[in-house]
Amino acid sequence: GFACEPANVLVTCGGKHAVYTAFAALCDPGDEVLCPAPYWTTYPEAITLAGGVPVIIDTDAESGFQVTIAQLDAAKTDKTKVLLFVSPDNPSGAVYPPEAVKAIGDWAVANSVWVITDEIYEHLTYGAHEFSSMPVLCPDVADQCIIVNGVAKTYAMTGWRVGWMIGPADVIKASTNFQSHATSNVTNVAQRAAIAAVSGSLDDVVMMRKAFARRAATMHQMLNAIDGVTCLEPQGAFYCYPDMTGLLGKDIRSADGTVKVANTTIELADIILEDAKVAFVPGEAFGLPGYGRFSFALGDEDLVEGIQRIADLVS
Template structure:
């Protein structure tokens, strides 16, 4: 059977591919250390689990409104008031089956064939694929490593034309951990207002920031920027709820209504039990979110110097998320490999350490490694990588 063109153009997820290979080696009995994880290694806090179980015991096992439970919308609105100091109405909120599904639905709602979406590189692997699935065209602007992997207002403005519909802003970033300052956000936002370009602000890592940094949403900087922005967020990373699949968007009511109509014909509604768990996540604070954030910061500080001491490896220290995104191009040359992908594959085969090549993120000189694993595993993984590099120095 002939498949639709929209699926034939998709690029497989490099993150999932390396994870699958690592799993295969593990099943063969090898001692594999996987650093490709895009999820916290902590369990969901117990109070959230208890709330979800209680909801089922109380009979909350039926359909909900397509855009989410009213009580969950209230909890999300409360979260925005507390964390960003901005107010949304229920009509400006949609809850979906994960932030990824929210982004997919958003692009389906706003893009027509040929519409362009500006995506800074390095990027999360699903952004361009979701744009293409909505018949849009990804347009890339490079976040230079020398600028902390961030794009400038000048770069953004030079990429805008009459076809430009949206600009994706991800701060803190996957895969780099980069964070934009308030002034940088204002400058980017002013360009979008000037050209009437929708800002898609993916803030899924907002709670995981380090060295005293605080997260700022572009939507909180002015009423005009709030009106120009769709904020995308969820509880996957902040509350270690990746498998619960709850994300949400906040912004223009017309766009939210269109997304809701689409969701009603695709998922009907987010999983009911997971919604009740998320209500607890946003209305109770037992300190577990801060405990997890502090653990990630301790790991980052504990392994960073070891990473950059490996010959041919340099790295911009991240401000948020739980990834390191080192440039390994010199190490690859020193080891006699043609490209990073081949080097990563050799490390997995010979040292049983799974790194994710940066090519899938639009940065072929880099690799992504997640420190959402134990400190002991991280230390051992870097010891193996260093052994590999030093053994193959040309």
């Protein structure tokens, strides 16, 4: 629902490249970027590589992993240049309601803060939760906002490496110049594939979303059935992000009778990988220890077996 001209768009070598290019275009050395946690692991690195300083704002399950205006006010300084906004979110699966999206956009306008909004999971929301684009709900923010997106999630085209950024023409021109010296352009065959994806029907996406919603419900139910684990219902993306602190400091007996104890979710992830042969990403990777990210972008049978292995190990 956001109207733009070709001069407002740059096609990039994947969504990740759009993220990095956006920060490179906006950040001068020492500029602060407000980065709510949990965050995708690339964000702080891209900010730092661009010369910016990540300012982490913690959220938690109680807040629905959503940052508040009060938190933004408390974190803002004279050096604040950019707010990173992600909804639906990786890794938490949180989806901000429209009124919160607009309020944050209004805050950015009032405080002259740029917004980089990552919309790559826009079509993957579940139940009553719906995606909202900030510059659509808050048109005044459009002149200080960059949208980043790509084909990886909606169209399951991760390896094709096609993303894009949408923003003011001067920012896009500068970003185009930057990209010309970094990657030249996106490969032509990948661009043709992406054109077919974005100009085609979303029927397959609807089918995929239904499958994800089913798997989300299964994983959510199974994780919450494990004593010591609590998990919010996923609202978007394709991750569960359970609180696993109830498993820390607890005896875990492996098949050979060895008793192990994890004091951090990194240690817990190692134990579960070694003894249950199931991998998850510990919350430390996303700036929020005590949690773990579980992807339900896999087959139903594998999902059930994986979570059941964990349940059997820690019970």
